[in-house]
Amino acid sequence: MKRSKKERQSLLTEKITDNPFVTDEQLAAEFNVSVQTIRLDRMELAIPELRERIKDVAAKNYDEVKSLPLDEVIGEIIDIELDNRALSIFDVSSEHVFQRNGxxxxxxxxxxxxxxxxxxxxxxxxxxxxxxxxFVKPVRAGDRVVTKAIVTGKLPEKNRTFIEVTSTVDNEVVFKGDFEMYRTKGEEK
Amino acid sequence: MKRSKKERQSLLTEKITDNPFVTDEQLAAEFNVSVQTIRLDRMELAIPELRERIKDVAAKNYDEVKSLPLDEVIGEIIDIELDNRALSIFDVSSEHVFQRNGxxxxxxxxxxxxxxxxxxxxxxxxxxxxxxxxFVKPVRAGDRVVTKAIVTGKLPEKNRTFIEVTSTVDNEVVFKGDFEMYRTKGEEK
DNA sequence: ATTAGTATTAGCACTTGGTACTAATACCAA
DNA sequence: TTGGTATTAGTACCAAGTGCTAATACTAAT
Structure with a gap:
């Protein structure tokens, strides 16, 4: 049951991602090749050794109880016209999705x-x-979400501003929202 | 400068819990004793070696990530009755607030x-x-937000579940929300 | 001071899961 | 047949240990 090198290497990558706790020896047995071959494969694929892999997994956990966004703004604002409209983009990556279904x-x-x-x-x-x-349509890892916010109305006497937000991926709407915002100071201007 | 064995061991436990990635050698240098002493201490205290410790941290992380959904939850779930109600707490800290006003x-x-x-x-x-x-009332850094979710209704033919969520700080409501959830029964592309 | 008992240090062989490197062999294709 | 890639083998070495034995140091009690 000889697989080609390429095939083996892609399976290897998968195996290791799937279970980083596996040793070269176990992998060699699994693929019916020598330990050295596995090592060469790892080197070509730049996959670190077992202990480093484990340390990485551990460090990730330890670094910071990850969770989520600490940034001032989620996404990058690429255009803004104060009190009127704004546009931001947000690239969805694997840490933003459910592992189950992406x-x-x-x-x-x-x-x-x-x-x-x-x-x-x-x-x-x-x-x-x-x-x-x-949430109109599921968004997946790799998607670039373009979000537009438009100020639709104000109630200055109540310090309220109404904003309509629409998010799209490839020009398809994925998210829509109406926001009622409270502003501390009255309107200037 | 010389600490008693007991004192050293309790400090050792603390150090290692604090940072499981430290080697015996580093610890020996830190406590000004020999590496062997550190080893004996670890044995008496039943503290595993560096690699095992790291593996434990990694395994824990890995299991959680794999078994999910609890890991994908912001805040800590302290009580849950599936399809009925759930309770979580979330400690607001400085990274969650506007610097301007907390x-x-x-x-x-x-x-x-x-x-x-x-x-x-x-x-x-x-x-x-x-x-x-x-968002009923401002929440500030240091606040402990207790959030309760209650399933209020279902539309099984449309795969919908309705949930009412209320968050409180010191028994005062700070946030209320109604969620309409879509549930996949089995497959989905 | 002597002695017992704990505490500490030292040293050596051995273990895992590797790296780094060299050398030999196998396989496939023109 | 020649060449190039792929695979295997083998050696020396490393980190961070375990396990064990033996020597020394430090008290504390008689």
Whole structure:
């Protein structure tokens, strides 16, 4: 049952990603090749040795109880017209999705929309008061989410600003939300 | 400078718990004793060697990531009754708030609520379809947010589950939300 | 001070799961 | 047949240990 080198290496990568705790010896037995071959394969593929792999897994856990976004703004704002409109992009990667099925967790999309809504308001500080959102279509790892926020109305006497947010991937709407924001200071201008 | 054996051992335990990645040699240097002494100490205290410790950390991390959904939850779930109710707590710290005024960013509260809504659903996978939320009262760094999710209804023919989420700090409501969840029964492309 | 008992240090052989390197052999293709 | 890649084998070496024995040091009690 000889596999080609290429085939073996791709299976090897998969195996190791799947279970980083496997030794070269076990892999050699599994693929019916010598330990040296496995080592050569790892070197070609730049896969570190067992202990390093384990250490990486451990460090990831230890580094910081990861969870999520610490940034001021989720996504990168690429255009903004204060008190009017704003646009941001957010590249979805593997840490934003459910491992199960690769679909992005809702709160990341919400986070992008919410922080864009905060950013568009031309004020010292804006807080979200209410919001109504719909997750229209699943977003996956690798997708680039383009989010647009548009100020749709204001109630200056109540310190409220209304914002409509739409997120798209490849021009298809994936998320829509209405945000009612509270602003600390009244409107300037 | 010389500490008693007992003192050293308790400090040792602390050090290692604090940073499991430290070698006997480093510890020996730190406590000004020989490596052998450190080894004896570890044996008496039943502390495994560096590699085992690292492997433990890694395995723990790995299991959690694999077994999921609890790892994908923002906040810590302290009680759960599948398809019925769930409770989680989330300690707000400085990285979750606006520097300006110390008020928590909305999407963190949303994330806690949303992931609790996902967790309470007793299914392979749940996705948020829509949600309607209100940020009732500002939350600040240091606050412990207690969030309760209650399943309020279902539309099995449409694969929908409705969940009401309420977050409180010191028994005062700070956040309320209604979530409409989509649940996949088995497959999905 | 002597003696017992614990504490500490030292040294050596051996273990795992490797790296780094060299050399030999096998296989496949023009 | 020649060449190039692929595979295997073998050696020396490393880190961070375990396991064991033996020597020394430090107290504390008689």
């Amino acid at each position: 679909i992005a967790r809702g709160h990341h999309l919400f986070a992008q929309a919410n922080s864009l809504a905060v950013a568009v308001i031309n004020d010292e500080l804006a807080l979200t008061a209410k919001s109504n959102v719909a | 008020i928590a960013r909305g999407h963190h509260l949303f994330a806690q609520a949303n992931s609790l809504a996902v967790a309470v659903i007793n299914d392979e996978l749940a996705l948020t379809a829509k949600s309607n939320v209100a």
